[in-house]
Amino acid sequence: MKKKLVTALLLCCGLVLAQSHPAVAIRNAKIVTVSGPVINKGTLVVRNGLIEAVGENVAVPADAMLVEGEGLTVYPGLIDALSTWGQAGAPPAAAATTGRGGRGAATPATPATTAAQVMTAIASTATAPARGPEDRPQTTSWIKIADELSPTDRRIESARSAGFTTAITFPTRGIFAGQGAVIDLLTAEKPGELVINSPVGQYISIGAGRGFGGGFPASLMGYIAYVRQIYLDAEHYKLVKDAYAKNPNGMKRPEYDRALEGVLDSPRILLPANRMVEIDRMIHLAADLKQPFILYGGRETYRPEAVELLKKANVAMLLSIKWPEKNRDADPDEVDSMRTLETRDKAASAPAMLQKAGVKFAFYSDGLDAPRDLQAAVKKALDAGLSREDALRALTLTPAEIFKVSDRLGSIEKGKIGNLVVTRGEIFDDRTKVEMIFVDGRKYTPAVEAMPMGGRGTPTVDPGVNQ
Amino acid sequence: MRKFLLATLLAAGPLCAQTYVIKNATVMTVSKGTFKGSILVKDGKIAEVGEKVMEPQGATIIDAANQYVIPGIIDCHSHIAGDGGINEGSVSVSSMVDIRDIINPEDIAIYRALAGGVTTANILHGSANAIGGKTLPLKMRWGKDAQGMIFEGATPGIKFALGENPKRAGNPTGGAINSGVPPRYPATRMGVEDVIREAFVEAKAYKAEWDAWDANKTGIPPRKDLKLEALKEVLEGKRFVHAHSYRADEILMLLRVADEFGFKIRTLQHVLEGYKVAKEIAAHGAGASTFSDWWSYKMEAFDAIPYNAAIMQKKGVLVSLNSDDAELMRHLNSEAGKGMKYGGLSETEALAMITLNPAKQLGIDNRVGSIEVGKDADLVVYDKFPLSDYAKVQKVLIDGQIYFDRDNEVSGRPNKKAEKQKLIDKEKTRAPQGAPTRRAGQ
Structure with a gap:
């Protein structure tokens, strides 16, 4: 209840500010609504941050700033379905690779700048190594990234220049990293202006074996056991808390546990699954946890059997758009396994496969944020058989549906948030230019030579494939 | 799920349940002697065994003239088919973790074990701590998913x-000074005993708490603790203890602790000094799963003899030979053969140590371990006497399906190689697009 109120207040603030921006009308443009048919020549009005009207015969309001849309196409703003945009110095939300020999999730050492990271750092280093699940290792489940946003994150502008208006941004450090939020990629003074919805899920990462020493957990099975124990504890915690709330008199009060509070606050969980084995494993785990869940990673979803698993479990997949490539510095004499070779060869065909099978999937940037990289990554999926319409959907309406915000985001419809990308030429084409972007009805133009190459997140890693 | 897997995953693997007649073979049943004859395999089970068996219409005939058939080999101690480490070595009691959660059905070691005649393997947690993780036997059903591997x-x-290992002698990360890793209790054999004892004191209290609640199931149930839950199952006899051990003194210690707390040690693993305390092991009813002739790789493994298995067996201990290793796993047949040289085991006794005896130790001898009517059709066809170093596995059946076929394997290699080369060449034509792994300023 309180949470809702806060969210509502934040939204109100956004609206109040947006009012200072004039209404905008885009006339005679091609409008790709995503949710409905394409309007070949239509008008779109955005006011107070919302889409006020869209259609072929919409009149341009007298007070609106007019954009002549001849030759332009309007799309819903793109959504990064799993992001760290809007956070300062955050590592990319990459699916942890697991494999024999302890290849862990290598997160680059970036300065701990957000409160979340500071707290994670405290949890992981300053205290003694965890002696078991009861020490809540690598857990900051209570952190809401909505409280930790950094509107000055330079990636906001970079991503926006590539047509992204929205990110579903998550804290990504730790096993229970914390709760994500749907945010608008605004250049704003107050972090609160960015938030569309919070919390929208708990980001869980599962590392691989570290061998001896260094605290619990040190193996994949330790990570999984910890996740299991947390949900057993949460269930029990809730029972005791409810009983106490009903009649505290004469009952010993349950000890407040912020880790469990954070878990209970989260409407869904995000579980990492790149290899087919991991997809299968996480589907089984989630069923035992009895939690609504989404998978992220999806590197091996080019395999028909993996697609079938997802379809059967009726689970949504957040698909990393950073396709695996051979490591540039790899030993030229080392021959990769058949699976690794196949994965690099076929990974980009996964979206087309998922689409064909009717599995719900959305793309996520996974550390890419330079417009040309994002564009190249989408292009690769198109080359591998994904239709432009389906690619667009996986970057707009589908992520909005997955995170249950499709009532306000993801398509061009009256009443939805005024997040738009306006291009000259068809979106995802090599020569297409992003002309302007609207976020919350505010107009932005793409940065000239947006983002040098330096902003590309972590290095591409070899897929974590066994053998 | 299973149907789908059969249809797609196993495209190159076993076909749907077929009826097979293995003819003209030397059948080493282990439980019922050795004879020349045939085996009828139907619906995944051994339907008939004898000098002559029924040949139903449509049955596939496998002519095994001059060849041998034995029950599928069972490895009582293996660490294959797991993802992300087999040791949760961070704590001294890690019974909350479970191998079941990390089964990797795509580990190539499974296929290689299969090629060595292994059809079932007991996948164990490592030996980093006094009480390790939960374990389970798998069938080497190469091509199935994780659930499909589990010995149901x-x-x-x-x-x-x-x-x-649990006291971390000589382990550089075991809490040695300046190792960078905080020390972990225990550091002595006394401490190992104490850890086990403490854990079971705790587990007993936990069990009592649950038993009290289970009696009338009213109010809020106790908190479920995965670590203690596993030990509660041990106390209830629902979970077998497989104990890594070397020295006679510590073996006796463990048997005493188990007796004190009222649970059984199902198997002692390695148990290289078992020959010294075989009578006590037999009296407790523990099985022993050892190596044929592998020792001296550390201090506590020096006082070993190749007669260990045979001596323990003669003193009434149920003995099996295991691999503990993905490579050794591929020739357990010759490991068993060594038992004939050292200790004078009979062919059948030696063979039993990698088939029926481990099946009994794992409590699955009603299903596997010997060639008997009604048991799972887990069979291995060898071209020569199976306990010989020169014997090669020709075919392996699990549940009446062929999971390994040497002819197919060998003839399929050129294709696989070409396919791989194609991908390598294809990749060479593409410009590398991955970001460089090093960048100034990062």
Whole structure:
């Protein structure tokens, strides 16, 4: 209840500010609504941050700033379905690779700048190594990234220049990293202006074996056991808390546990699954946890059997758009396994496969944020058989549906948030230019030579494939 | 799920349940002698065994003239088919973790074990701590998913470990000064005993708490603790203890602790000094799963003899030979053969140590371990006498399906190689697009 109120207040603030921006009308443009048919020549009005009207015969309001849309196409703003945009110095939300020999999730050492990271750092280093699940290792489940946003994150502008208006941004450090939020990629003074919805899920990462020493957990099975124990504890915690709330008199009060509070606050969980084995494993785990869940990673979803698993479990997949490539510095004499070779060869065909099978999937940037990289990554999926319409959907309406915000985001419809990308030429084409972007009805133009190459997140890693 | 897997995953693997007649073979049943004859395999089970068996219409005939058939080999101690480490070595009691959660059905070691005639393997947690993780036997059903690998209905286990590994002797990360890793209790054999004892004191209290609640199931149930839950199952006899051990003194210690707390040690693993305390092991009813002739790789493994298996067996201990290693796993047949040289075991006794005896130790001998009517059709066809170093596995059946066929394997290699080369060449034509792994300023 309180949470809702806060969210509502934040939204109100956004609206109040947006009012200072004039209404905008885009006339005679091609409008790709995503949710409905394409309007070949239509008008779109955005006011107070919302889409006020869209259609072929919409009149341009007298007070609106007019954009002549001849030759332009309007799309819903793109959504990064799993992001760290809007956070300062955050590592990319990459699916942890697991494999024999302890290849862990290598997160680059970036300065701990957000409160979340500071707290994670405290949890992981300053205290003694965890002696078991009861020490809540690598857990900051209570952190809401909505409280930790950094509107000055330079990636906001970079991503926006590539047509992204929205990110579903998550804290990504730790096993229970914390709760994500749907945010608008605004250049704003107050972090609160960015938030569309919070919390929208708990980001869980599962590392691989570290061998001896260094605290619990040190193996994949330790990570999984910890996740299991947390949900057993949460269930029990809730029972005791409810009983106490009903009649505290004469009952010993349950000890407040912020880790469990954070878990209970989260409407869904995000579980990492790149290899087919991991997809299968996480589907089984989630069923035992009895939690609504989404998978992220999806590197091996080019395999028909993996697609079938997802379809059967009726689970949504957040698909990393950073396709695996051979490591540039790899030993030229080392021959990769058949699976690794196949994965690099076929990974980009996964979206087309998922689409064909009717599995719900959305793309996520996974550390890419330079417009040309994002564009190249989408292009690769198109080359591998994904239709432009389906690619667009996986970057707009589908992520909005997955995170249950499709009532306000993801398509061009009256009443939805005024997040738009306006291009000259068809979106995802090599020569297409992003002309302007609207976020919350505010107009932005793409940065000239947006983002040098330096902003590309972590290095591409070899897929974590066994053998 | 299973149907789908059969249809797609196993495209190159076993076909749907077929009826087979293996003819003209020397059948080494292990439980009922050796004879020349045939085996009828139907619906995944051994339907008939004898000099002559029925040949139903449509049955596939496998002519095994001059060849041998034995029950599928069972490895009582293996660490293959797991993802992300087999040791949760961070704590001294890690019974909350479970091998079941990390099965990797795509581990190539499974296929290689299969090629060595292994059809079932007990996948154990490592020996980093006094009480390790939960374990379970898998069937080597290469091509199935994780669930499809699990030996359905088998009693799960738990790994215990004694001696140098849990006390971390000589382990650079074991809490040595300046190792950068905080020390972990225990550091002595006394401490190992204490850890086990403390854990079971705790587990007993936990069990009492649950038993009290289970009696009338009213109010809020106790908190479920995965670590203690596994030990509660041990106390209830629902989970087998497989205990890594070397020295006679620590073996006796563990048997005493188990007796004191009222649970059984199902198997002692390695148990290289078992020959010294075989009578006591037999009296407790523990099985022993050892190596044929592998020792001296550490201090506590010096006082070993190749007669260990045979001596323990003669003193009434149920003995099996295991691999503990993905490579050794591929020739357990010759490991068993060594038992004939050292200790004078009979062919059948030696063979039993990698088939029926481990099946009994794992409580799955009603399903596997010998060639008997009604048992799972887990069979291995060898071209020569199976306990010989020169014997090669020709075919392996699990549940009446062919999972390994040497002819197919060998003839399929050129294709696989070409396919791989194609991908390598294809990749060479593409410009590398990955970001460089090093960048100034990062």
